[in-house]
Amino acid sequence: MLSPGDFDYICRLVLERSAIVLEPGKEYLVELRLKPLVRACGLADIGGLVQKLRTDRSGDLQREVVDAMTTNETSFFRDVHPFDTLRKIILPEMIRLRSTERALNLWCAAASSGQEIYSICMLIREHFPELASWRMNIVATDISREMIQRCREGRYSQLEVNRGLPAALLVKHFERVEMDWRIKDELRRMVDFREMNLASLWMGVPASDVIFMRNVLIYFDDAMKRQILGKVYNLLRPGGYLFLGGSETTLNLDSRFEQVKFDRTLCYRART
Ligand SMILES: C[S@@+](CC[C@H](N)C(=O)[O-])C[C@H]1O[C@@H](n2cnc3c(N)ncnc32)[C@H](O)[C@@H]1O
Structure with a gap:
């Protein structure tokens, strides 16, 4: 379960680093998109990821979170x-x-x-x-x-x-x-x-x-x-x-x- 505090942290991080606005109600999207990253980091949940983000000095993890939160829907000759x-x-x-x-x-x-x-x-x-x-x-x-x-x-x-x-x-x-x-x-x-x-x-x-x-x-x-x-x-x-x-x-x-x-x-x- 994503806590309001962790959701807020992710929203602020994504806004600061990409200008992407995540509205309240997008908790499901954050959970869905960050699940693979949580797993890849060997963590139990997004709470663990947020804790790691707070101490990550390199910025690499932040970038990976932003990457994961982008919507990449596209196709060849989209809209013709x-x-x-x-x-x-x-x-x-x-x-x-x-x-x-x-x-x-x-x-x-x-x-x-x-x-x-x-x-x-x-x-x-x-x-x-x-x-x-x-x-x-x-x-x-x-x-x-x-x-x-x-x-x-x-x-x-x-x-x-x-x-x-x-x-x-x-x-x-x-x-x-x-x-x-x-x-x-x-x-x-x-x-x-x-x-x-x-x-x-x-x-x-x-x-x-x-x-x-x-x-x-x-x-x-x-x-x-x-x-x-x-x-x-x-x-x-x-x-x-x-x-x-x-x-x-x-x-x-x-x-x-x-x-x-x-x-x-x-x-x-x-x-x-
Ligand atoms: C929905 S796709 C659109 C792709 C393509 N232009 C199209 O219309 O099919 C949106 C893309 O915008 C990128 N994006 C989101 N925020 C961005 C930002 N702040 N700077 C540059 N690219 C960004 C995402 O990574 C994603 O690949």
């Missing part, structure tokens, strides 16, 4: 429409806009296990062969060390590739590794994967033409959403676009963004 819009409208527009410098910067800001950024890479390889000779700077970040390791590995189970990945792309861009599928090196090499907390300093993220920051703002409070959107605003290159998740918006948070609707996708760009 944003990828259609990227292919039909945004990338052609960006290619026109940057045709002199022949360079594009893309940032995927909550990469999870990598399906989103690899969907973008496949889309680029399939539909924009001309970009092969451009300077492409594609960065994907996530707070979770475990997720960034998974991204770098690019290895997915049959169940994961069954979710959203067309068979033709699976056959073309992946190779079999035992029971799993691994994305080919050529696509893995397109992306620079980094561990990064959106709630702290943004190190090494280039000014970007396209930012995918989907399904992550929902975990933060409004003050943190404003802070992050403010930084996104400064990072978007002129004419650049921001993609958020279906239940996320800049409305009532940062009026310097305007919403642009393309077909069934809402995107955001800096007002001129």
Whole structure:
């Protein structure tokens, strides 16, 4: 049984280190997510874990708790429409806009296990062969060390590739590794994967033409959403676009963004 004091300790730790807000009522989630860590540490319960956290000087255990509390739900070409819009409208527009410098910067800001950024890479390889000779700077970040390791590995189970990945792309861009599928090196090499907390300093993220920051703002409070959107605003290159998740918006948070609707996708760009 998770005591109110231990729940409170975990909530504060997670908020301080990731800005993720755990509301009262999420005790079951804390218990569920921390159970494997409790076991791996040879402890009896979360009470024991909290005691260990209080004396852990290295910060490693804290990081592992935050890692365990992140929600990493994702899939290839998730929601479909944003990828259609990227292919039909945004990338052609960006290619026109940057045709002199022949360079594009893309940032995927909550990469999870990598399906989103690899969907973008496949889309680029399939539909924009001309970009092969451009300077492409594609960065994907996530707070979770475990997720960034998974991204770098690019290895997915049959169940994961069954979710959203067309068979033709699976056959073309992946190779079999035992029971799993691994994305080919050529696509893995397109992306620079980094561990990064959106709630702290943004190190090494280039000014970007396209930012995918989907399904992550929902975990933060409004003050943190404003802070992050403010930084996104400064990072978007002129004419650049921001993609958020279906239940996320800049409305009532940062009026310097305007919403642009393309077909069934809402995107955001800096007002001129
Ligand atoms: C639900 S997944 C979204 C994945 C992908 N963008 C998508 O829409 O399919 C949310 C991701 O945000 C990451 N995340 C949560 N808090 C974060 C933070 N403070 N900084 C960076 N990433 C964070 C989690 O680790 C998780 O992988």
